[in-house]
Structure formats: structure tokens, C-alpha cells
Amino acid sequence: MATAYDIAIKQEKSEEDGSAPVVAVESLRKTFGSHMVLNGISLSVDRGETLAVLGRSGTGKSVLLRLIIGLETPDSGSICIHGQNIVGLALDRIGEIRKKMGFLFQHAALYDSLTVAENVAFPLVHHRKDMSSSERSKRVKQLLAEVGMEGNLEKMPSDISGGMQKRVGLARALALDPEILLLDEPTAGLDPISSGEIDDLILKLQRERRMASIVVTHDLHSARTIANRLALLDQGNVVIEGTFEDLQQSDIGFVEDFLKLS
């Protein structure tokens, strides 16, 4: 297991030679009460790469994303964004790093008192003070067009379907041109056609924007479509990490079972 000293040395070196991955988690542990959710996992994602994190419910996949964006604090380990460890940073410093990240929540988490357009404009209103209101509204329309929701600007979140909410959530996540995109179950609860559309959308965005993405999903088909690499979690550990072919060739019982049942 890597010590805090090892992590610091590694971080310093990668900062010096500029080879640091966009996101790198090292020996990450998280417990809730007596329940160990993550047991020292290590993962990294480079620019333009998509990592899909798979696993059963309750294996800490969503917790991993929440730790990366700083909504939870790990018990130990490091989370480096562009080589900078964000664990223990003050709230305003984490805020600066969060501006480089887009997060799509499992249930979209749209602000239910705001319209679709206002939801997408929300990060811009707060962080792009230099933008005039006409520029902002042009940008909102452009973002919504990018996710195929340009005709729903004035609708309330409760008036649109789950798939449409995910699209709007994605547009909001992209508002600040993030370098990192975190997607929590982007296709959960959607019919196969809507799931396919969301997958296509994520692929298109990846091609155009070349972000480092981490997708948490149960959906093996979706993961295979959108991700370059897959990591399978079980009981807080990474059981296997690699391409879909690597998973297929694995003789680990859990991996075989997971592929067979998915």
C-alpha cells in the first residue's frame, strides 16, 4: 500500500515532468460508520479518455465520483486533479477546481424551481460575470442544442421526461467547458432507445471536447460503447481494470459472473 510520503513524491514528480493524468486517485479509502465502501482503490484517467466504473449496487461507485468532486472527504489516500491533491483543500480552493469539472447526477438533480434554460444558465450566472445576458442566453441555447433540447427552454424540469432531464443535466454540466466530466449512471432508468441516445450524445461530446471522463454505470452495454477502459469494483476494491476484451479474457470468477449476468 502506498504511504502518504510515496503519494507526495509521486505527485511532485508528475507535476515536475507534466505527465500527471487529469484525474488520479491513489489508495483511496472511505468508510461510513463501520461500513467500508472503498478499500484503497487507485485509478487514473487521461485527457480524452473515458473510464467506466462498473460494479454491483453499494460497491462505492457513486461515492468515488462524490469523492473526486469533493462532496465527500476520504478517510485516506489522495485525489489529484492535474497533479494537485485536492484532499484537505479549503472550500474556496476546491471551488476553483470544481469549475473544471462537470457532474451529471444519477437523477439529473435539476433545480425544480427554475426552467430548463435557467438550470443551464445557473453556473454561467455565478461564474461568468463577464458575460452579458444576451451572450449567456446565446450560450444556453447552444448548449441545449448540443444535447438536442433546444425546443424546451421555458419548460420546468417536472414537465420533461427522465431522458430529457438527463440531457439538460448534461448541458448544465458542460456549461463551464469542463476538462473533466463525471457521469453518475447516465442511462439508469431510461428505456433502451433513450439509453442509446444518451450514449451517442456522450460519444459525440467526447469526440468534440476531448474531456477526461469517468462514467459510473451498471449498464455493461453502455460502458462498452462509451468507455476506452473499464474498471470493475467489488467490496471496495478494483477487481480488474482494462479494455472490454481484457474483462472477457479474465478468469476471475466475479468478472465472469458479472459479464455473464449483465
Add this chain to the structure above:
Amino acid sequence: MSNSGFTTVAVINPPLPGRRIVHIDTAVNSTMGLIGGFFEWFGNLGIFFWQVLRAAVTPPYEWRELIRQLDEVGSKSFPVVVMAGSAIGVIISLEARYSLSRFGAKSMFPATLVYSVIQVMGPIITGLVVSGRVGAGISAELASMKVTEQIDAIEASAINPYRYLAATRILACILMLPLLTLVSDGCGLLMGWFAQTLVEPLSFHQFIQDGFKGATFSTFLPQTFKTSVYGLIIGLIACFQGMRTRGGAEGVGRAATNSVVLASLFVILADVVLVKFILVVFP
């Protein structure tokens, strides 16, 4: 054997010497748990208040949201405060006329009404009414946002929820409570006078002149502005209860109920302290 469950248990499980000790032990543990929970709640409230305070005094300031909240707390509480204030004025007028007549002190009616409404009933009734309407509203709104991850989404967008959600709402309560109290007082006096006039005509000019005879600003201002403390209590407890909610729709309902109960209780307790404080500082 009796049909009651208690007797059945007593027969099946007759009292043993050790069982009483176990019961005492359980009672002590439960009491200690309650005391611990009480201090934990206050500790968490203190930490929450510190986080809100720190967020409130550092830029960027959320002016737009503050103005929206001033409208939400102020204008939308206006009708209910007008009704409550008017009702209190009428009640005091009816009671005071009856009591003063018995002691032959009817000439004291205007002063009794003015002092009762402005110094005692207006502030506390406004505090309780706002606690019910605004406290429950804020708490339910924030709790609903919490359980649907909207607060997390705000935080993930690099916006401080303590500044954007809590500080604006608490500040709106602090600023609007004295203004709503003035409205409540005004309506109370007007309706109190009106109720008196229906029975025994008295000009409004005479009523005001007699009622405020010998009064200075310090007679009424501290009583009105003490409601800012009520505003702090209502806003703080509502935001705290809302933002720490867990457990779906049931949690939202629980947060709203707890918020109203606790805020109302603390408003009354604060009044006890503030009345004494004002009497000492503004004798």
C-alpha cells in the same frame, strides 16, 4: 390470566432481581443518549452558524438571491401578518375595555392598547406567524433540495450553498421581521381603535395622542428591532433543519415540522431574555 399484555408478560417473565438493574441501566442510557443528542444538535447548529457567517461575509455576495428572499419572506408574509396583527388588536381592545371599565380606568384604554400591541403582542405574534409560514417553507424547500441532490448540484457547480441558500434566507428573515412587526403593530392599533369606536366613539387623532403620550423612541424601537433576533432564530433553524435532512419525503415533512416547533419555542425563549435585556439597557 388477564387479557392485558402487561399481565401476560408479568406471568411469563416474573420479576427477577437482576431485571430491575437492567431497566435502570436502560433508562440511564436512554437519558444520557437524549442529553448527548441535545448537545450534539446545539454543537452542529453552532458549526452550521459559523459556516454560514463565514460564507456571508466573504464575496461574492448573492444580491439577486437576497432580493428574491426578501420578497419571499416579506411580501408573501404580508397578508398573514396583517390578519394576525388585526385580530390581536381587536382581542386586546375587547379585553382591555372590559377590564379597564371594571376598575374605572377607561381613560387608560388608548395607552393600554398601544403598549400591549407594540411592546408585547405585536413582536411575539409576528415572530410566531413568520416562524410558521416562513420557517416551514424554508425548511421544506431546502429539505426537498437536499433529498433530490439539488444542494449537491449547487456545490458541484462550485457555488457555496451556505452562501447562496442559507445566508440569503437568514439575512432576509433578519431584515424583514422588524418591518413585518411594524405592519402587524399598525394593523393591531388600527383595528383595536376601530373595535373600540364601534362601541364608544373615539377619534383616531385622540386615540393616538393619548396612546403615545410620554412615549419616546426608546419605548418602542428596541421592542420592534428585537424581532431581528427572532428572524435570525427562524432563518437559522429552518436552514439548519432543511440542509441536514435525510430520508426522502418523510424526512422533508419531519424537517418542516421540527423547524416550526423548534423555531417557535426558541422565539418564545428568546423573548424572555430579550425583554429582560431591553428593560436593563433601556430602562
